[in-house]
Amino acid sequence: MNVFDIFWLFFMITALQPILRQRFLEAARQRMIAKIEKSRGSRVILLVHRQETMSLLGFPIVRYIDVNDSEQVIRAIHLTDKDVPIDLILHTPGGLVLAALQIARAVKRHPAKVTAFIPHYAMSGGTLIALAADEIVMDEHAVLGPVDPQLGQFPAASLVRVVREKPLDKVDDQTLIMADMAEKALRQMKANLSELLAGKYEPQRVEELAETLSQGRWTHDYPITFDEAQRLGLPVSKDMPTEIYQLMSLFPQPVRQQPSVEFLPTPRKGHEGGQGTGLFF
Template sequence: MAIDNIFWIFFIFLFFYPQLMFKLKLIQRYNCIKKLEKERKTRVIAMIHRQETLALFGIPLYRFINMEDSEEVLRAIRMTSDDVPIDLILHTPGGLVLASEQIAMALKEHKAKTTVIIPHYAMSGGSLISLAVDEIIMDKNAVMGPVDPQIGQYPAASILNVIDTKYVDELEDETLILGDIAKKAINQVGEFVYWLLKDKMSEEKAKYITELISTGVWTHDYPLTINKLKDMGIKVNTNVPKTMYDLFDLYKQPTGQKPSVQYVPAPYGKIK
């Protein structure tokens, strides 16, 4: 066989192999979702934001909640009968407030039971979505986070704090505009969080939780552990189905780079 033919065969292989592997991974994910649905008798929706790899160049893509996500989740909910429970597997650093609120509203209005399962973390917009459901299931080491709005690269609460420490004539117009937007954003998110919580608990407790998580009491990446959430009055449990972990394993980080964590991928009992 001519050298140039071997080269072209090799080039075609390099082009199609990653795409075939990705298609195989998708099939494995769908099969795992079907297995989990059969076990729990629910509609399972997975919104897992881990790095994916572009088929040709191996470039990692960092994911977050966007409008495309909300469109797909809302479509899945519309396709689910009112008497069918929904499980949302959620792994996300957060994302757009509008997209997160749309998903939260759709879950809250679904007539059958809704559950969020958090294998590792659901921060910011992910936490907002989690507050909308009937049951929150978390891995014992998983965390949620505050939902205080961010204006550009700054927390809205911090912008207001800066404005409060200076005279108005010392501030630029842009800073004052940001302050106005920040105040509105905090009020809007607070109103939404309270709406999500008011039917689940007393008015006093709903206002207390809203104040804690939406007004910048903590930094935006502050980890709300299971114990912290329970202390706040949010009900959570750790009854994570094993099949959920099997599904989560199918969303591995890209392998085209040296891993920073390595171990023997097998269950261990007592080591003799």
């Protein structure tokens, strides 16, 4: 073997390494999903959006809820018997209203119990899906978010407010058109949310929650913590299985040259509990 052959062998191994690493991760995920399903007697469905990297080229891609996600989740629900509970693990910044609403309606119509697990965050469309579940299990530091519609880069509620507070002769036609669309979007989102919450609360409470969460009370990225979710009366709990965290560790972000967070991956206990020596996973 000459130097040229060694170079090509090194090149091939380097090119295949990301693919092999991805295959090992996928196999580990499948094993963990099977473990959770066996222990809980449920169907586990993940909707996880991380920043991903294109193979070979290495360009970052930001993921969000899209129609392909709704097709896959609905297909998984259809493949689940009516008496089998569903555990839906959500980790997403949100996405298309249409796709999130399709998933949420499918979740609500499943006859058996549906539990939404939020280990870190489920904003916007992710919150809409979680609200359709029978129970929401959150980490004590996890957050949900408002579901007020956005028109491009503008909040629908803010567009309506501009037209309401500014003289019409000072508003251009494009803003008037966007404000009309925004008003319709707000009305539609409130109706959709009321539909998802119907049967879970008294009608008056459904009206209050739909108004609070969909009509622009907060900024769109406002974090609704576990405590605030409890104050709102949402069906939340902190009973997060350890396996959920272990499963999330199998969805790493692209590796950077310099990590932004670094620590020794071992449990740390007080003097009474002794020193931890084993890895979490």
